[in-house]
Amino acid sequence: MLLTTAAVMSALVLLASGGAWAFTGWASGRLDRIDPFGALGDRPEDGPRGALTFLLVGADDRSGLTREELDRLNLGRDEGGARTDTMMLVHLNRERDAISVVALPRDSWVTIPGHGPAKINAAYSFGGPQLAVQTVERATGVRIDHYAEVNFLGFLRVVDALGGVRICLPEPISDPRSGLQLPAGTHVVDGAGALAYVRTRSTAGGDLDRIDRQQRFISALLEAATDTRTLSDPARFTAFSETVLQTVTVDDGLTGGALLELGNQLRSVSMDDVTFTTVPAAQTDFTAPTGESAVLWDTEAARELFGRISRDEPLAEPSPPAAAQAGGAAEEPAQAAPELIVPPADITVQVRNGAGIQGLGARADEELRAAGFNVPVPADNWVGGTVEQTVVRHAAHRADSARTVAAALPGSRLERAGELGDGVEVVLGPDYQGVRAVEAAAPDSAGSGGIQAATATDNVCA
Template sequence: MTTPPAPGSEPVPSEGAQEGLDAVLPGGDPGDDDAPRPRKRRWPRVLIGVGVFLVLVVLGLAGLVWQRESAYNGNIDRLHGVMPNDANRPGPSAVGTENWLLVGSDTRAKAGTTGTGGTVWKTGQQRSDTIMLLHLPADRKKAYVVSFPRDSWVDVPGYGEQKINAAFSYGGPPLLIETVEHLTGVRVDHFGAIDFNGFKSMTDALGGVTVTVKNDVYDPKRHVEWSAGKHKLDGEQALTFVRQRYNLPNGDFDRIKRQQAFLGALAKKAADGGTITNPLKLDRFLSAFTKSISVDDKVGAGKLRSLALSLRGIRASDITFMTVPNKGSASRGRQSVVLLDRKRSGALFTAIKTADMANYVRTYGGGNRVGTVS
């Protein structure tokens, strides 16, 4: 990164007008990241959890991770009551497959949003800026990460048509899970999330990660200039990188690709950076990971161990990153939204449910290219 231009030397895109509107609309972006934040508990989280689960795979940690199983497991938060009632939920997907809903949120709440024995939800004070569905086939030879644009215009049960992240604002994880299941027809087996501090500490524990930017681009919100080429990011810089939305050629769609590029870089660095051969570095990384993640209360230590063992053969090249097929941006009232391509997205959701993702990729393509991003 280089020193930014003097204030006023770069035009602020017209999309900034929408930012002010989003701050007062459910599902919007209330001030993004510049306002001072109160100290908060580790929930809600910012999702980068999918990357870490896959890092465990890439590293092939198997039994080594669990030498300190008790300590690591004790670090993980279990979220009670996040899975919706079984009534009217989709049936199980193909035998042996598994689907995780992984969510990132930037909360403005001044107190914890979960509590012992139930959920304390502050309507309108939470946003899910990152929503991903991780699909694991039965043979665990591949992994598919499907991102939902946060402005996707969908039916939110009980609220009508809304942006998909409004579901998280209105009703937290249970309503978001219900919304995703209603949209996709795919049953969500587990829920996971991670916080910003964990995101930073995991990056720093690996000694930083490297991403490649295609063209020079200025972030007018954070006053950062990204030059074309490779950038080695520490935790704070990585947050800035994945948060940028304004002044990117394709707005939030490019931010999704940046998030996915970071996950791929994190997995690659974990595999190539000597983490597994350095006990101290490995312990720092796993401690940062487990202190930051939250999962639903059905995920015990045994489940996480089994997940790591079942995925130990996957490499970074076996992970396919995708965005839900859509028709691009549109307006609904005063809101800028994203309209999903019902036919193409329907084919994707059917492929997930029926364990036919390999055929879907052959027919429609192999997902997002995130080696170099805007």
């Protein structure tokens, strides 16, 4: 399936790289344009003057691929027509010093105008870009200012034009459906490998883990696209820019002049200024009336998230980096954690026995499950040897989840680990005292609406 990852990357790089190269008449003429707004009525109100929100869509159009290529990429047959996978909102604040990216899970159960309740990715199939825009506006209450779309072949070509992209796997993945077969660690993948990476759902979190990987991949693409080796090599940069321009379809309001203005405004935006999040979910295994498995949004938390976009406010701030520790990890004292906002039922934990005490991992697994945490994989031994203190390791965008886990493990400490994905890792020390029950605050009292955000820098391999 084609994913919005390529669309987001292409549009962000197109805007954020800046420079007149991308917005001359030559470049502007290479962009395909459509009108997705022409007949829309009853739309949300405009946001603050100067702020802009894009709807970015990945179209699952396989029409340009041969039977042999479809087989090689594990894509099945070309059934004709086009669908969407996940969609994303990209918000540029009016000061042009921050970009917020909000993933809309493809299985989100929403109301599609004229068609009734269905998964959000059906909107494009029913009515193309116009109905996709209308559906997202109705579901979010956010007015869409611009539209961008990328096709399947574009994803492969953009990655290959960059000479591959670096990814990190905290655990090995063997997925015959997507074709991804990689051990744990850091890898440089080409377009075909990248497609398998962002398609796989073989990890415990399913589609939500996949969204997390997509966001990480966007960050890696941005890093590669803005690398000095790309920007300073005329041949490489020209190949990349031509690929992006030939890949993206935009609304007809994005004229060459408008793109030039945006590019100049965003030239100072760095990866630290690009923040990612996903619509908070109340239920990820909802059984729809049609029998399909779908995602239900957390109504209050989603309202808070989309309200921030409409008001041109920043997303929930990720936790500030803690002091660097030995080995490059960042550590923060568990006792100083703010109010808990992620409940145990929403957290997946992997236990590693770093105490050298036989049976301690299995005991911790059982006690964490009893406290409501998800522990899908049995504990194993910590490859780093013995540790003196129990450690709760987490990626930057899962700091809120990690705080809940640390609160349940008296005496533990928090440690940020860039290579981890969506779950939280507990490394048991000899000080392990068991698990105590914890509760998360209701979203409205927690103050962040359950929104967990991470910057593009946080999402890149550590």
